[in-house]
Amino acid sequence: xxxxxxxxxxxxxxxxxxxxxxxxxxxxxxxxxxxxxxxxxxxxxxxxxxxxxxxxxxxxxxxxxxxxxxxxxxxxxxxxxxxxxxxxxxxxxxxxxxxxxxxxxxxxxxxxxxxxxxxxxxxxxxxxxxxxxxxxxxxxxxxxxxxxxxxxxxxxxxxxxxxxxxxxxxxxxxxxxxxxxxxxxxxxxxxxxxxxxxxxxxxxxxxxxxxxxxxxxxxxxxxxxxxxxxxxxxxxxxxxxxxxxxxxxxxxxxxxxxxxxxxxxxxxxxxxxxxxxxxxxxxxxxxxxxxxxxxxxxxxxxxxxxxxxxxxxxxxxxxxxxxxxxxxxxxxxxxxxxxxxxxxxxxxxxxxxxxxxxxxxxxxxxxxxxxxxxxxxxxxxxxxxxxxx
Amino acid sequence: xxxxxxxxxxxxxxxxxxxxxxxxxxxxxxxxxxxxxxxxxxxxxxxxxxxxxxxxxxxxxxxxxxxxxxxxxxxxxxxxxxxxxxxxxxxxxxxxxxxxxxxxxxxxxxxxxxxxxxxxxxxxxxxxxxxxxxxxxxxxxxxxxxxxxxxxxxxxxxxxxxxxxxxxxxxxxxxxxxxxxxxxxxxxxxxxxxxxxxxxxxxxxxxxxxxxxxxxxxxxxxxxxxxxxxxxxxxxxxxxxxxxxxxxxxxxxxxxxxxxxxxxxxxxxxxxxxxxxxxxxxxxxxxxxxxxxxxxxxxxxxxxxxxxxxxxxxxxxxxxxxxxxxxxxxxxxxxxxxxxxxxxxxxxxxxxxxxxxxxxxxxxxxxxxxxxxxxxxxxxx
Numbered sequence: 001x002x003x004x005x006x007x008x009x010x011x012x013x014x015x016x017x018x019x020x021x022x023x024x025x026x027x028x029x030x031x032x033x034x035x036x037x038x039x040x041x042x043x044x045x046x047x048x049x050x051x052x053x054x055x056x057x058x059x060x061x062x063x064x065x066x067x068x069x070x071x072x073x074x075x076x077x078x079x080x081x082x083x084x085x086x087x088x089x090x091x092x093x094x095x096x097x098x099x100x101x102x103x104x105x106x107x108x109x110x111x112x113x114x115x116x117x118x119x120x121x122x123x124x125x126x127x128x129x130x131x132x133x134x135x136x137x138x139x140x141x142x143x144x145x146x147x148x149x150x151x152x153x154x155x156x157x158x159x160x161x162x163x164x165x166x167x168x169x170x171x172x173x174x175x176x177x178x179x180x181x182x183x184x185x186x187x188x189x190x191x192x193x194x195x196x197x198x199x200x201x202x203x204x205x206x207x208x209x210x211x212x213x214x215x216x217x218x219x220x221x222x223x224x225x226x227x228x229x230x231x232x233x234x235x236x237x238x239x240x241x242x243x244x245x246x247x248x249x250x251x252x253x254x255x256x257x258x259x260x261x262x263x264x265x266x267x268x269x270x271x272x273x274x275x276x277x278x279x280x281x282x283x284x285x286x287x288x289x290x291x292x293x294x295x296x297x298x299x300x301x302x303x304x305x306x307x308x309x310x311x312x313x314x315x316x317x318x319x320x321x322x323x324x325x326x327x328x329x330x331x332x333x334x335x336x337x338x339x340x341x342x343x344x345x346x347x348x349x350x351x352x353x354x355x356x357x358x359x360x361x362x363x364x365x366x367x368x369x370x371x372x373x374x375x376x377x378x379x380x381x382x383x384x385x386x387x388x389x
Numbered sequence: 390x391x392x393x394x395x396x397x398x399x400x401x402x403x404x405x406x407x408x409x410x411x412x413x414x415x416x417x418x419x420x421x422x423x424x425x426x427x428x429x430x431x432x433x434x435x436x437x438x439x440x441x442x443x444x445x446x447x448x449x450x451x452x453x454x455x456x457x458x459x460x461x462x463x464x465x466x467x468x469x470x471x472x473x474x475x476x477x478x479x480x481x482x483x484x485x486x487x488x489x490x491x492x493x494x495x496x497x498x499x500x501x502x503x504x505x506x507x508x509x510x511x512x513x514x515x516x517x518x519x520x521x522x523x524x525x526x527x528x529x530x531x532x533x534x535x536x537x538x539x540x541x542x543x544x545x546x547x548x549x550x551x552x553x554x555x556x557x558x559x560x561x562x563x564x565x566x567x568x569x570x571x572x573x574x575x576x577x578x579x580x581x582x583x584x585x586x587x588x589x590x591x592x593x594x595x596x597x598x599x600x601x602x603x604x605x606x607x608x609x610x611x612x613x614x615x616x617x618x619x620x621x622x623x624x625x626x627x628x629x630x631x632x633x634x635x636x637x638x639x640x641x642x643x644x645x646x647x648x649x650x651x652x653x654x655x656x657x658x659x660x661x662x663x664x665x666x667x668x669x670x671x672x673x674x675x676x677x678x679x680x681x682x683x684x685x686x687x688x689x690x691x692x693x694x695x696x697x698x699x700x701x702x703x704x705x706x707x708x709x710x711x712x713x714x715x716x717x718x719x720x721x722x723x724x725x726x727x728x729x730x731x732x733x734x735x736x737x738x739x740x741x742x743x744x745x746x747x748x749x750x751x752x753x754x755x756x757x758x759x760x761x762x763x764x765x766x767x768x769x770x
Contacts, residue, residue, distance in 0.1 A: 009396070009459075009695055009698045009699045010394050010695070010699070011692070011695045011696045011699045011701055013394060272768055272769075272770070275770065276769065276770070286765075286770045287770070289762075291770075292761070292762075292765035292770040293758070293761040293762075293765065295765060295768065295770065296709075296760075296761035296762075296764035296765045296768075297761065299705075299709065299764060299768065300689070300709040300712065300713050300764065301685075301713075303689055303692070303706065303709055304685040304686060304688060304689035304709070304713060305685060307685075307688035307689050307691070307692045308684060308685050308688040310688075311688050314394055325684070328680065328681040328684045328685070331677075331678075331681050332681050332682065332684070332685045377674070379677075380673070380674040380677040380678065381673075381674075381677075383677035383680060383681060384673035384674065384676060384677040387653070387676060387677065387680055389653070389667050389668075389672075389673045389676055389677075
């Protein structure tokens with residue numbers, strides 16, 4: 001059919017400029033981050049200079065406007081960063097950076113005052129102030145409306161009390177974009193966002209949580225006891241925190257799954273290479289249909305997930321609010337990422353089960369996407385509601 | 390928003406509306422009757438021709454309105470929602486196989502002779518590649534076409550040929566040279582040629598379409614019926630497979646969406662234990678999964694379409710889309726039968742037909758297993 005086509009339809013969301021950016025980010029990740037992956041995984045931490053170096057290179061603020069210290073790029077450029085970060089070899093690093101660039105800070109640009117932008121967003125984009133996002137509590141995850149942390153007015157001040165948990169970057173963060181209840185009986189209009197410096201008295205990291213995967217990223221449990229903040233700590237409109245955080249969650253889910261699927265692609269390529277090199281019974285294992293068809297299945301599902309992500313990113317970047325598309329991309333992509341990693345374990349066999357190979361890490365790291373940012377089950381609830389069910 | 394990424398322009402959206410109206414008004418209400426008759430009227434091809442729906446891929450010189458492959462894809466998507474896989478197959482076998490081969494590989498004379506009336510719906514085309522012993526293994530075709538002066542003499546047999554017993558002409562793949570893929574040519578055989586007979590086969594689904602065996606017994610065909618270069622038929626077939634399989638993927642996604650809508654509508658109406666079945670979480674989540682997987686298959690299929698429409702090679706993407714979409718259509722149909730319970734098993738409900746029709750997807754046009762072989766090969770396995 002190709003000989004008679006007169007219109008040039010675009011077959012990629014990425015422009016040549018995005019590909020140039022991709023090449024520089026890839027070089028950066030391979031040179032500055034990947035060599036440290038083993039060390040950081042073993043330490044269960046990575047140094048703060050990673051944020052600063054990424055900030056220096058302009059990577060944290062790719063899609064932020066130049067007026068706030070960003071690069072003025074489009075949403076697709078931040079997608080490039082998420083995909084390339086998967087090459088650093090440690091899921092926790094990518095996740096921590098994603099919290100910094102696409103989860104804790106977009107609400108500051110969208111809802112913040114000039115002063116809040118100067119105080120928090122600019123240094124976050126530079127990588128000199130590390131951000132975390134405080135939504136989840138011991139008793140409330142995706143059930144955001146059940147958040148119990150309470151911010152009460154005291155004169156012009158706010159006094160906040162509560163508990164947060166599973167907070168990525170929470171141990172080292174300089175500030176937290178926090179969700180708290182500001183008006184108990186008001187339901188969905190009873191929540192507000194706050195920007196909280198973590199050195200405020202009463203803010204305590206009570207535990208550094210030990211996790212199955214994402215070892216290089218720090219995850220905190222936080223106690224908030226009579227944390228007193230000035231009135232201007234409120235981010236956005238009082239009582240609109242629920243809608244604001246629902247908006248944030250869309251970006252979070254999208255970059256989360258984009259990073260996961262980029263990781264799946266790398267893992268697939270590793271499996272492919274292994275299938276060609278590893279011989280059993282006198283031939284490469286990839287010459288067995290049991291393996292080659294499995295790889296074909298993995299490749300197909302990765303491609304389908306990727307195209308869903310690209311479609312949703314295209315819309316989100318164009319100012320649409322595609323909740324259903326993003327939820328579906330996260331659900332499908334998360335399941336694919338988790339399945340691909342499990343298949344990789346099988347293809348690599350015994351070697352995969354040793355801690356010497358990074359396959360087990362990809363397997364452990366990839367398991368989170370089906371839980372974090374809203375579980376598969378929560379995605380199905382969102383999707384079915386949007387289907388009118 | 391860049392509409393070239395979105396695939397469909399505003400004109401396409403309006404075009405889809407008009408195609409949908411036509412199909413839902415003039416085809417869907419007749420489906421039950423046509424299924425019982427195991428046939429649909431020949432006039433339907435004329436109607437498609439009259440509406441310009443058979444010429445979207447071709448220039449005005451042949452009576453077409455294109456080329457607009459995106460608009461053509463829309464026809465396939467909408468047709469897949471008419472309620473009978475056989476109607477879509479009967480039209481598709483003509484539109485995307487028989488007549489497309491004439492356009493792609495034919496000379497000007499051949500295009501005038503077969504393509505122009507095909508675009509008007511006056512002639513019906515078919516493609517005859519598969520044989521009783523050879524499906525996707527095209528290089529192994531056994532039907533012979535021996536040169537005898539200014540004629541080819543065909544002998545052999547074809548199987549599972551859509552439109553086979555209805556077509557006015559069949560593009561037949563036959564061996565004109567030696568063994569293997571290098572000895573195959575395409576030859577147009579017209580209905581009523583002495584030595585050419587057909588036998589309609591009974592099928593599990595696709596009841597309204599004619600699936601047939603073709604028999605060639607010393608069938609003499611003029612040499613000018615050779616389509617494309619002699620002994621290069623294999624390459625021609627491989628080239629057209631991309632569009633054929635893409636169209637199957639498009640149809641499967643659209644059919645799955647329609648089946649899901651039917652299933653949801655039933656689940657909303659049907660009450661059990663005092664509430665609609667659709668309100669049970671187990672079904673809400675299953676519907677959400679189906680909606681999600683359909684969206685995934687659609688995203689993959691549209692990417693393959695985008696690449697083909699941009700003039701790029703899309704062998705890998707098309708092969709991926711074909712198996713993922715057709716397997717999904719089948720899975721959704723099976724779930725739809727399940728949510729209908731006992732009624733799902735009754736012939737008076739359309740859902741059993743969706744189930745039977747969808748089962749062909751992972752078989753026809755190259756099985757899922759063949760698709761995975763192709764994909765694996767593109768990765769050097």
